[in-house]
Amino acid sequence: MFFLIKLYFIIYLHVFVHELSHYISAQIINIRVERIKIGNRLGQISIGKWDISLIYGGGYVEVYQEDIVNKSRRKIVFFFLAGMIGNLIVILMGEIVLNPLYRFLNFIIGVCFIVMNSIPFYKESDTNNIIKVLTAKK
Numbered sequence: 001m002f003f004l005i006k007l008y009f010i011i012y013l014h015v016f017v018h019e020l021s022h023y024i025s026a027q028i029i030n031i032r033v034e035r036i037k038i039g040n041r042l043g044q045i046s047i048g049k050w051d052i053s054l055i056y057g058g059g060y061v062e063v064y065q066e067d068i069v070n071k072s073r074r075k076i077v078f079f080f081l082a083g084m085i086g087n088l089i090v091i092l093m094g095e096i097v098l099n100p101l102y103r104f105l106n107f108i109i110g111v112c113f114i115v116m117n118s119i120p121f122y123k124e125s126d127t128n129n130i131i132k133v134l135t136a137k138k
Contacts, residue, residue: 008056010106014090014113015039015059021086022061022079029075035062060124076133080126087113 019038026033036050040057068076087110094106120128 006102007105010094010102010109012039012054012056014087014109015056017086017090018083018113018117019059019061021082021089025079025082026061026063029071029079031067031071031079032064033061034064036060037062073133077130080129080133083126084114084117087117 016038019036023033023036033049036059038051038059039053039055042053042055042057044051044053046052063079068079071079091107091110094103094110098106117126119125120131122128
């Protein structure tokens with residue numbers, strides 16, 4: 001049982017840091033954030049712009065579209081890559097603080113998050129959004 005709780009925590013940490021990285025990058029490049037959602041609606045707690053549930057259900061950062069339109073392509077790519085960079089940071093931190101079993105699981109989960117966001121197989125993937133930005137006419 002304790003194993004499953006730790007495994008869940010690792011997965012949740014990757015989701016949280018991924019979305020937090022998008023949020024921080026938005027602050028750096030002056031994109032206003034409307035909402036940050038982590039988890040699903042069941043058991044959701046709202047704190048300011050944050051909607052957080054401890055029940056896993058993915059996450060996303062909702063930004064004001066007019067702010068994205070006015071940014072350079074480089075800044076928008078940075079915004080979308082930030083989540084995957086956050087997952088990489090969690091992997092590297094896990095290498096320092098976790099025991100070998102959880103280090104391995106953290107690595108696998110982190111790589112899965114990065115791969116899932118690198119392949120534009122669904123419309124919400126970070127890479128799909130990057131492709132939209134790079135192929136859009138300005």
